[in-house]
Amino acid sequence: MPALTTRRAILRAAMLAAPLLLPAASHAQADGEPLKIAMILPGPITDNDWNSVGYNGLKLAGEALGVDVAYAENVTDADAERLLRDFASRGYGLVFAHSFSFGDAALNAAESFPETIFMAGTASELSDNLGTYSNPDYQGAYLAGMLAAGASETGTIGWVGGMPAPNMLANLHAYTAGAGEVSPEVTVLHTFIGSWFDPPKAKEATIAQIEQGADVLSAQGVGVIDGAAEKGVLALGAMTDQNFLGEETVLTSVTWDLGPLVTAVGQAVMDETWTSENWSYGVASGSVGLAPFHGLESRVDPAVMEAVEAKIAAIKDGSFEVPLDTSPVE
Template structure:
């Protein structure tokens, strides 16, 4: 049996060998075997780091009732399907696939292993033994936009983005709406790097945005490169996934942070109690999935108080960032006054709101 916190590294062949012990029949008192598939290195900040913190928190909470394995830096392609299948065929009871691009591979493997349960982060497909979990990242983005709109002097904000999928567009648009709520002169410029994790490209994109006049930049990518670039360039930044202030002590104004530990603990407690397959979930401030990174004292107290007020409304469920009137960047009406965008509409988002001064890739 693999010991708790086993780290699976190296070639996929080595992965297969390390899991052979799982082929033996499980005993009644065996711990639950849980696998995690990560798209980027764990590091000490970012998307994968936050998921791994959640895994470790769950282990601390549940002790010997559960064992985990994980594989980091798994590309969103054939290797992902192979890793997920290896986990499913070698004794894992539950597998977390933590990147959008794993979705079709999880769907395929889940059909082949009906007795294994699969949870996929940020996707939209599901099945009898295959569900989704996601966070309302856009809630934190709106708050970050408010701060950025207050602190900019150039009225140009920069956004380094990974892929033009609804999740990322939700963040860009919410950030823009938050900024416009305090500064109607703001414009947001976006550069796509077509990668979740590529520090070199992320840094180059950040520098390009600064060259275009952006004095506050943010990112929907996994590394700390954008915050570091802001620090080096003498501009402000909003971190994503993690509090990255140690990489930009002068630059970081705040950020959107993700918290998976309570969810992982609760879901696996349910599995241990044999309560059946959990449902898909999309959680935000109300559920503790999203929080705001500490706000830099450079931000005026009046703005900090405004952000705190909106945060409490998000936590109470009395405010939604996508509430009309809202138009896209071409002036087409998206939401009528007072109309709130539904989850289904947000899951299909394919436009920029007015205020984004970049062309959306098609």
Template sequence: MKSGLHRTLAVVGLVAAIGFTSACSTAVPSGNTDNATSAARTPVEDLSIAIVLSGPITDNDFNQVGYEAAEAAGEEVGAEVAYAENVSDANAERTLRNFASDGYDLIIAHSFSFGDATLRVAAEFPDAVFMAGTATSNAENVGTYDNPDYQGAYLAGMLAAGVASEGTVGWVSAIQTPNLLANLHAYEAGAEDINPEITVLHSFIGSFYDPPRAREAALAQIQSGAQVLSAQTVGTIDGAIDGGALAIGALTDQNFLGPDNVLTSVLWDLAPVFTDVATAVQDGSWTNENYSYGVAEGSITLADFHGLDSRVPADVMATVLEREAEIASGEFEVPYDVTTVD
């Protein structure tokens, strides 16, 4: 398989996933990979990378983020890249094993539900390096990475509160998982940073993918006074458009879904971490740590406002940018809170 050149190979998964949020629901901030020592690695001259995705690479969300990051890493280090999309949890182990059997050096399990499958396959292929969104335990050839998008959610909350002249904003998501709860509480904290009297409405629709229900939840929040919504699940932006509210997208720049309504989006760029991991595998310096790249590493950022920054008061925008710089420098730490809510 190794050619020494960047070459993308596609493998279609057997069963389509039902939504990106199921793949990103259990991320933790850091430090979940300390229970196995990383063995010394042999440098890899002609690196090959494979990534296994739970949904399509064109979802404009979680799976596209992973695919594009793997492509960017391959370009940067000169590695062959292959991918499998629409892989269900039931087929994850078989897909990972196929890539390992084919001799791929770095195999990325891009779903936070693929952790156990990754550990089982990694035990059979100790010469390969595996990266999983999360894992219940560790192995010497398994590292993890997470999505600290709660840092961006704090900034989104600041923006939402600054724009909401009537003092109410909203947040619509799927199910109460640690990642999404951390996101919600950071959004609330950011909103209160701008307006201590702000009202933050929240809805968990009870499904990882139910656009009609998300739209209904968004409309209900708008009817209750929300002027800006954090769109954490598909359908929320549709509700914002129908209800005449603004929305803040997630993971990719989602302005194209509502050019007049999507104020900005909280982006997750995995290219820096995947490139650093690939480089470390190449030179033999890779270790089985948890890679948590956020604002400081340029992985969590705000998307372009596409001209809608005129909706944000100048003093609010200045405060948001100042807080973003403080997060990047470490001067300000966004609270990580996964407390369940009513």
């Protein structure tokens, strides 16, 4: 993460008690009350990663539906339930808990506010007014693995992530499977650094993999691209187009557009058709995809580029389904 973004994150950490409001036009629900949508996020909305995706999705949904939206950023696990309750008490009819670790807080808040719809990024238990939503970026990870194998000159590629949560395990397994389709003999190195945000440690793990021969790495955490750029190898970004972090380093990025999902959930709440389930929008809906290559596509075998395009089409038409594997790894 750039130094300026880090300083902004520190400054915003003191603002949790007063969630920031984004005004927009109101739209009436079926019962005549205007819907308002809120979201709490575990980090800064300027991270060009998980939190930026959440904020951008919320903003796009507000514009598409013509509803008021609000958010709180840099929310800790300890403060999550308080802020969820605060939004619900102020009339926000749909509240997103945008973190893998906010599920229990959302469940508790949902029990106290049965008229409010809550959506948790991960929830071990659902209720009548609590649903969940997933980031099926493992579908994009399969494509990233194909590209990594197609760009590698050493036959060894890498993957560096934070914690071995189911989402991350699915990403790693899909990346490995995609690489294997292109090059059955490819070696895939992987490292979980034990933290969702530790740029120095992520950079250190990246350099360690490069020293073992990896010349293309999947950047599942901030700091990976810095390490790849320093050592002159390629990286694949995540969540947003991260080419600006290394214009000669970031081949492409697996992106996630949360706007369609937040919009669909909001529309369902207004139509009174919302159901408690796992909402998931991936490649087929255009929510998960690949960012532009910014002129670096020449680094990939042309036959592999064609194979990736064909795979995207197969996922969209249903003729290929990316395997969802969340089994533990050593």
